[in-house]
Amino acid sequence: xxxxxxxxxxxxAASSCTGKKSERVVAPWGEVVADTVTDDGxxxxxxxxxxxxxxxxxxxxxxxxxxxxxxGVGTQYLLCExxxxxxxxxxxxxxxxxxxxxxxxxxxxxxxMIMYMLPKTKKFSSRLLFCxxxxxxxxxxxxxGKGCTELASLIDKWYSPSMMEQVKKEERFLFSARSVRRHVxxxxxxxxxxxxxxxxxxxxRYAPMARWDWRLLAAQSYQESCFDPNARSWAxxxxxxxxxxxxxxxxxxxRSEMTNPEKSVEAAVRLLAELSGHFRxxxxxxxxxxxxxxxxxxxxxxxxxxxxLTSKFGGNPRRWSHVAPYVLKLQQPQxxxxxxxxxxxxxxxxxxxxxxRIRQRYAQYRGTQYTGPSVTGDGAADYGAGGMTPRRATKxxxxxx
Numbered sequence: 001x002x003x004x005x006x007x008x009x010x011x012x013a014a015s016s017c018t019g020k021k022s023e024r025v026v027a028p029w030g031e032v033v034a035d036t037v038t039d040d041g042x043x044x045x046x047x048x049x050x051x052x053x054x055x056x057x058x059x060x061x062x063x064x065x066x067x068x069x070x071x072g073v074g075t076q077y078l079l080c081e082x083x084x085x086x087x088x089x090x091x092x093x094x095x096x097x098x099x100x101x102x103x104x105x106x107x108x109x110x111x112x113m114i115m116y117m118l119p120k121t122k123k124f125s126s127r128l129l130f131c132x133x134x135x136x137x138x139x140x141x142x143x144x145g146k147g148c149t150e151l152a153s154l155i156d157k158w159y160s161p162s163m164m165e166q167v168k169k170e171e172r173f174l175f176s177a178r179s180v181r182r183h184v185x186x187x188x189x190x191x192x193x194x195x196x197x198x199x200x201x202x203x204x205r206y207a208p209m210a211r212w213d214w215r216l217l218a219a220q221s222y223q224e225s226c227f228d229p230n231a232r233s234w235a236x237x238x239x240x241x242x243x244x245x246x247x248x249x250x251x252x253x254x255r256s257e258m259t260n261p262e263k264s265v266e267a268a269v270r271l272l273a274e275l276s277g278h279f280r281x282x283x284x285x286x287x288x289x290x291x292x293x294x295x296x297x298x299x300x301x302x303x304x305x306x307x308x309l310t311s312k313f314g315g316n317p318r319r320w321s322h323v324a325p326y327v328l329k330l331q332q333p334q335x336x337x338x339x340x341x342x343x344x345x346x347x348x349x350x351x352x353x354x355x356x357r358i359r360q361r362y363a364q365y366r367g368t369q370y371t372g373p374s375v376t377g378d379g380a381a382d383y384g385a386g387g388m389t390p391r392r393a394t395k396x397x398x399x400x401x
Contacts (some may be wrong), residue, residue: 211273
């Protein structure tokens with residue numbers, strides 16, 4: 001529900017920007033309606049609400065915005081989303097390469113707000129109105145167009161500094177194990193008998209479709225769901241193989257069947273085969289599997305970005321041990337803002353750890369020696385996977401959202 005002050009502002013705001021005029025136009029459905037136009041190209045609060053969408057400009061980063069399994073994440077994004085929800089509109093993010101592009105596009109009326117901690121310098125203050133979330137110690141804040149006084153006032157009335165810490169707390173929860181509802185089963189059902197799980201027959205049946213060892217598929221399934229077919233993540237991933245709803249749609253898996261063990265495994269294998277085809281430029285099947293696993297977790301586009309960085313800095317983009325360090329580096333601004341990177345920031349430490357845990361468990365399932373983490377030396381400190389030990393899970397637990 002909108003607060004009293006917010007309702008009042010929405011009711012009385014004929015415009016949040018200057019230079020506004022009203023015209024009568026014929027809508028596509030034939031009705032004559034009032035069309036509010038601004039001479040300077042900026043939209044009012046009423047316009048935003050009527051359009052049902054708020055458009056914000058920002059740059060990729062962990063504190064601003066990044067895509068995580070098809071969901072927008074980032075501290076400022078999650079905070080701004082709350083404001084959009086307060087208005088009753090959706091939030092659309094447009095990524096820019098630098099602050100100059102953000103300011104230019106805002107002035108052209110291509111967005112409603114800059115969702116980025118802009119420095120409150122004289123250069124920007126002469127062109128923008130600062131409002132909403134900010135960092136006092138750095139003298140930075142969000143901004144709207146110079147004429148959008150009502151929108152700026154509305155954001156200022158809504159925002160309080162305590163919101164930022166609350167959103168950070170919520171974000172930490174999202175990326176913790178507590179945000180996944182699942183039972184945790186032992187990684188071996190019967191070690192002496194060679195039985196990994198009650199779903200071994202499914203792994204054996206479908207793994208050949210991706211030309212994988214069934215034990216590697218089992219290792220991946222354990223990493224995804226701990227062999228719980230009813231596992232569900234906060235992002236909406238479901239089932240043994242934690243298929244995302246959008247991925248299920250792409251693969252033709254009915255959402256009602258996402259927790260069906262066989263359907264989940266079969267869909268996952270088709271995705272693995274699809275990703276393997278995407279990386280057919282990697283000649284080694286063993287190497288390719290690492291890239292496929294990384295893409296299953298972090299997205300093929302981000303992995304391609306890491307490959308581009310690897311090539312740029314003299315590494316072999318077809319060797320996982322060369323590319324993995326740059327997957328980690330995609331957490332650093334100097335790398336995710338590099339011109340060769342197209343898809344921005346990613347949680348690289350999670351992806352590298354994902355690949356290594358599956359590789360380690362696969363070695364256990366085969367009874368062979370684990371060859372070690374993907375990144376060693378100084379790079380290993382970036383994600384803490386060096387020398388990791390397998391997670392023990394000999395009891396059943398239940399995590400609740």
